[in-house]
Amino acid sequence: MTFVTNDGDTARIVGAGMGQAWPSAKRGSLPVAWALDFAMAPQFPALFDFFVGTARQNDTFIAALAVRPSAVSHAACL
Numbered sequence: 001m002t003f004v005t006n007d008g009d010t011a012r013i014v015g016a017g018m019g020q021a022w023p024s025a026k027r028g029s030l031p032v033a034w035a036l037d038f039a040m041a042p043q044f045p046a047l048f049d050f051f052v053g054t055a056r057q058n059d060t061f062i063a064a065l066a067v068r069p070s071a072v073s074h075a076a077c078l
Helices: 011-015 045-054 069-077
Strands: 032-036 059-063
Touching: 032 045
Parallel strands: 032 059
Antiparallel strands: none
8 A cells, every 4th residue: 555645736835845744754654655746847856856865765756747727728729
């Protein structure tokens, strides 16, 4: 069983270190898939490096996408 986070689609949550969960001493005791909006990686490369560099054995990452009205309208134009 793996638990999945869902707040990684906003820069505010990711920039805050995933709230209190990432810095917790208990992190890593259960498998967690941390959702991150990989579209933010070019804007915040050091932040993504931080998460990858400090991940524990039970931490994994999945892609999350923040659906913004402007993104939906841009996709509709394609």
